[in-house]
Amino acid sequence: MHSELELQLKTLPSEPGVYRYYDKKGEILYVGKAKNLKNRVLSYFNKSQIGYKTRMMVSKIVRLETTVVNSEYDALLLENNLIKEYQPFYNILLKDDKSYPWICIKKEPFPRIFLTRNVIKDGSEYYGPYAKVKQAKTLIEVIKNIYKLRTCSLNLAPEKIKEGKYKVCLEYHIKNCAGPCEGLESEEEYAQKLNAIRGIIKGEFKAAREYLEAEMYNYAAKLEFENAQQSKEKLQILENYQTHTTIVSSNINDVDVFGIISDEAAAYVNYFKIKNGSIIQSYTTEIKKMLDETDEEILEEALIEIRNKFNSTSTEIFLPFHLNIEIPHVKLIVPKLGDKKRIVELSEKNAMEYRVEKLKQVQIVDPERHTNRIMAEMKKLLRLPEEPRHIEGFDNSNIQGTNPVSACVVFKDGKPSKADYRIFHVKT
Numbered sequence: 001m002h003s004e005l006e007l008q009l010k011t012l013p014s015e016p017g018v019y020r021y022y023d024k025k026g027e028i029l030y031v032g033k034a035k036n037l038k039n040r041v042l043s044y045f046n047k048s049q050i051g052y053k054t055r056m057m058v059s060k061i062v063r064l065e066t067t068v069v070n071s072e073y074d075a076l077l078l079e080n081n082l083i084k085e086y087q088p089f090y091n092i093l094l095k096d097d098k099s100y101p102w103i104c105i106k107k108e109p110f111p112r113i114f115l116t117r118n119v120i121k122d123g124s125e126y127y128g129p130y131a132k133v134k135q136a137k138t139l140i141e142v143i144k145n146i147y148k149l150r151t152c153s154l155n156l157a158p159e160k161i162k163e164g165k166y167k168v169c170l171e172y173h174i175k176n177c178a179g180p181c182e183g184l185e186s187e188e189e190y191a192q193k194l195n196a197i198r199g200i201i202k203g204e205f206k207a208a209r210e211y212l213e214a215e216m217y218n219y220a221a222k223l224e225f226e227n228a229q230q231s232k233e234k235l236q237i238l239e240n241y242q243t244h245t246t247i248v249s250s251n252i253n254d255v256d257v258f259g260i261i262s263d264e265a266a267a268y269v270n271y272f273k274i275k276n277g278s279i280i281q282s283y284t285t286e287i288k289k290m291l292d293e294t295d296e297e298i299l300e301e302a303l304i305e306i307r308n309k310f311n312s313t314s315t316e317i318f319l320p321f322h323l324n325i326e327i328p329h330v331k332l333i334v335p336k337l338g339d340k341k342r343i344v345e346l347s348e349k350n351a352m353e354y355r356v357e358k359l360k361q362v363q364i365v366d367p368e369r370h371t372n373r374i375m376a377e378m379k380k381l382l383r384l385p386e387e388p389r390h391i392e393g394f395d396n397s398n399i400q401g402t403n404p405v406s407a408c409v410v411f412k413d414g415k416p417s418k419a420d421y422r423i424f425h426v427k428t
Contacts, residue, residue, distance in 0.1 A: 015069075016068070107122055114151075262295050271306045393411075
């Protein structure tokens with residue numbers, strides 16, 4: 001052990017914080033968080049408690065640094081930021097999701113609403129990301145069927161509208177836009193629509209429903225029955241969309257749900273956002289294991305990362321098991337019964353389905369890698385000294401002690417080898 005490191009291990013603080021391991025080149029090998037820095041760091045140097053991958057990393061450490069914080073939650077946030085900043089080799093990294101679309105409400109007069117895969121920090125509002133592109137497109141279509149929104153890229157500054165610089169286009173004439181470019185719609189009226197749209201995106205349909213109902217009755221009172229019928233049809237579009245969202249329970253509102261499934265090489269974490277009893281967002285990601293991380297350690301990091309990604313402010317989180325973290329003003333719940341338990345199980349099922357899908361893709365693209373992974377998993381599960389590349393199974397049968405028959409089945413690299421199947425008619 002390096003002399004500098006040996007000295008540092010003797011003077012570690014017993015406070016919550018973040019530790020960083022460096023190699024001889026001065027590069028960060030690993031960033032971790034701890035409730036008690038001293039206990040956590042020393043555990044890495046106890047050979048009886050760590051696995052092979054961790055021992056490999058420990059052999060490269062020449063020095064460490066620690067940062068003390070006020071709570072374990074603060075340590076988790078700092079750890080997350082440092083991993084993003086430095087991307088250490090031995091840290092688990094969530095898949096980059098830049099390719100997933102977001103719904104953007106552009107920061108401009110009379111904001112446009114559209115799908116984008118590029119998040120630009122210009123003050124615009126972004127909702128997502130949406131793992132299922134169809135879900136995002138359907139939502140945009142529903143919004144545009146209900147509300148007249150501008151789609152042009154004109155600069156609709158108040159002074160330009162007053163000067164009469166623009167004329168309404170085809171979108172106005174086919175009733176897809178209310179014509180703000182000619183001053184036919186005020187910013188206040190447009191903002192009222194945007195507030196209802198934000199609610200729809202978040203799974204809150206009450207404001208939009210009330211807006212459309214008021215519009216329908218207003219037209220009816222003026223005897224404008226054709227317009228009233230159009231408002232009624234828009235209301236039906238909204239109700240149909242709400243009906244087709246996955247209903248879990250009317251008693252579950254504004255909750256984050258997490259499920260996790262893992263194997264030797266990776267973990268698969270699913271996230272549900274639930275609003276007003278419906279799943280309004282579903283997201284699953286694969287996390288490669290770099291060391292001997294437990295499901296608890298992986299879920300702690302994924303939970304913070306995913307909530308930040310989706311800008312979640314939910315004050316309740318449903319989990320499959322207890323985590324040793326505390327998040328200010330947030331309750332971590334491990335449901336035992338009923339709808340809450342079932343939604344966690346559904347989250348785990350989605351994580352499992354995602355894993356199966358990924359393994360099938362690997363099997364098609366790289367069958368050798370898939371086979372090696374299956375063999376390594378079987379070796380671990382069956383506690384074998386080596387991988388079971390060749391398996392033979394025998395079964396015997398007879399008819400009341402006569403006509404004995406034996407059968408042999410053979411599996412090679414985890415697959416049935418039917419050419420090697422045999423039936424033996426036993427003579428003695």
